[in-house]
Amino acid sequence: MAATVPVALAALLAAGGPAAAGPAHAPAGHTAPGHAAARTTGSVGAGDPYFPLAGNGGYHVEHYDLTLGYDPDSGHLDGTAVLTARATQRLARFDLDLKGLDVTRLTVDGAPAVFRRDGQELVVTPRTTLPKGHRFRVTVAYDGTPEAVTDPDGSDDGWIPTDDGAFVAGEPQGAMTWFPANNHPTDKSSYDFTITVPQGHTAVANGLYLGSRTAAGRTTFRWRQPEPMAAYLATATVGEFQVERYTTRDGLEVYNAVDPREAADAASVLKKLPSVLEWESKLFGPYPFRAAGAVVDHARSVGYALETQGRPLYDSAPSLSTLVHESAHQWFGDSVSVTRWKDIWLNEGFATYAEWLYTEQHGGRSAQDRFDALYESPAGDELWEFPPGDPGSGGNIFASPVYNRGAMALHELRRAVGDPAFFRILRDWAAGHRHGNGTTAQFTALAEKVSGKDLDRLFHTWLFTKGRPDTP
Template sequence: MTDIPRSSSGRRTARRLGVVTGAASLAAVGTLLLGTVPAAAVTGGAGVGDPYFPEDGNSGYDVIHYDVHLDYDPAHPDHLAGDTTVTARATAGLDQFDLDLKGFEVSGVLVDGRAARAVKRTGDHELVVTPDRQLRQGQRFTVRVRYAGAPPAEGWHILDDGGAEASGEPHGATSWFPANDHPSDKATLATAVTVPTGWTVIGNGLPGPTTVDGGRSTFRWAENHPMVTYAATVAIDKFTVQKYKLADGTPVVDAYSPGLAIDPKTPQLQSDIISFLSSKFGPYPFESAGGIALGDGQDVPNGLETQSRPTYAGGLWDYPMTHEITHQWFGDSVSYTDWRDACIAECVAQYATQLWDEHLGADLDTDFYQGTLKDVLGDPSFWSTHIYDAGPGHELDEGIYDKGALMMHALRRAVGDADFFATLKRWTSEYRDSNASWPDFERLAAKVSGKDLTGFFTAWAHSTTVPADQYLYPGSLAKVRITR
């Protein structure tokens, strides 16, 4: 997610409702539709035990793939119809399991093509499914859910012209499709969205065939690399679409909402940013690239690292692009194990804007590091965030971005450029398309550098006071002299 980008000086420059199984309808939330769960049932848990969001995700299975079909008419923005099939593998014998889905009337649930024995709602987002027969441990199975209604606003954003955009961190996906909504369970994604002809749909990954039938068009997209649910998106608008390729042939799709200025230099700028970041982090990790630029001032995120095609508000500019494209390596390709791990994405992405400044000629020791310290050394609030394990409700606090970017530069000076960038490249290579934790990063940095970094990371990532001078000014960093 984008924080307000920084200039070379280091300071800021901007900043379940009713359910139906078969023919029966559900009138009261939480009531079983058909039958009961056997007394000796093996049930999947509601929640994977995340320390910040204990009810997020579900245990008992791993998702392999989401196939999401949506029907949306911008003339009726309060209605969305969905038909999603989730392909998963049972990690235990299951008589019952949960999916995460907010809102909507659910009109049918099929497990391996057979009507579920029972479906009920519990809590804010749990859809509890009892299949017709027990799922065996290791069994691959499908769950098809048909649903419709007013999409929740947390992750489904209505644009001013009636179009829509789906995104949100830490939550958002369950506002438009049923999911195992936790970063630890990554899966591939295919979307097919039907809209009135004249509207365009942009999604993650590679475009598929667009079909037109009776004044309605269906757009298809496929992300073939596993992804976290919060990085999934569809955007519906009367977009201007630009297509081109990177130097290595990777296809790029940029989409601009009506009224946005399109800089003819953007394709080259985006290509240069991806090339530069690839030189620091390793090969670009996905099969496609690009961006979705939505109208400024609307109720959409300022920026989000939607996989392979980040979402931006107002246009495609160098600092937001540098931040969100960095997330393609840090956060998307290599994702959190749980929500304590935000630094593996945000610390690096925020520091990447400084690397871009350096690429353009800035001296980061003086312009960024010392310049920022002069402003914040006497400000206890700046240091008050634990970069790792910031606490529930603080998982994306500003301090993770700002203090984290300073820490990354201090680490670079502590281990030297060669080992610092070697650590970043080994991280993106060894954990590609999977999950890792911030403690994993600390261990890798120590391994690559051959140095004991325990004191350094304790001072920076696990404390809430100004680090001791030996960690604040490692390597070639000169001590800041402040005159009062």
């Protein structure tokens, strides 16, 4: 994610850990691990220490099939979500994340299931207990007027209405505003989208464009995201867009959708997208998806861009540095996702450092110059307020230390191990965790393995120590 203002961006609540893990403290009405009932009840949260109620336990969603109809004039959304999942324990009951919207029908393996709402939790009791390892299908029909989630830093995420449609950006908690999900980065799935909107509007989702058809004044768009994707990276953005489609020389299918009011300002930057992806592929390894592109909306009040998988979403015409940042997230954040939200520097520090590297290798300021300028920030500056490796669950996970001091940590690593080892570490990280998840501990272990150096002090200083280090 990238802010369009100097301070880093938007979003803040939600999400949990591995699909089968339970929360540290079982909420009221749920039995704590170790009790008999816990063996048949999926946990209400996925166990993330920052956002313990987000995500769910007891199952893994393999595939989402989302059929949506949206009317921009009324703001009404009709949806049917079909989730193909696998039980990771015996399940007599499990939760989905869904905020707002009215559920009108819910079945498990075709049989009606009992369900109730409990805040952001959709609590499901299937007709029969699901055995561990059982692959099952949950169908949820729902409708209503989706509302964005307002995060502690004041920004919105989720389904955000615009003057001609909706800007759908889900980091970290917004997916649950428009479809029932296991909403944590560790539960990654493939997706199909079928989205119907008024004729003249375009609905853009992730992955490969499969075509559209128009009948009775409405157009249906079909999309497929075959590679695993975290729920917060999904989009179904709607607007009156100019569409550009082409295939790069590397075979990537590019789909750009641009609001006409932003087209002139966006044209020169979007023209560089193939060369940016080619440059990043040389540095970080092969591009991890089959599709690429951009959605450039006219939604400047949103205040940020987001690395929606395969097709970043911009609230207005992006700068080249923002394009580089969101494109780098396709490796660091999208393909390799965090295991816990406290490791968000693995996304934002890496994407910020990609900006530094791009500038350095294209005739601009060196990464060292960037580092030196930031290091001159006074001791009381926001940059030194908290450590990027554990920023806390308040308004900090998208603040300056995560981005800039995270990038500074990478630059210090580069200086300590040298360029050959540093760039091998980045490539090995992207390759070794491709389409999966990673932790800070795993990254530091990889850096020490590749470099053959003890880097404990470096990482402790730059990732886990509050305040400005004594020496750069």
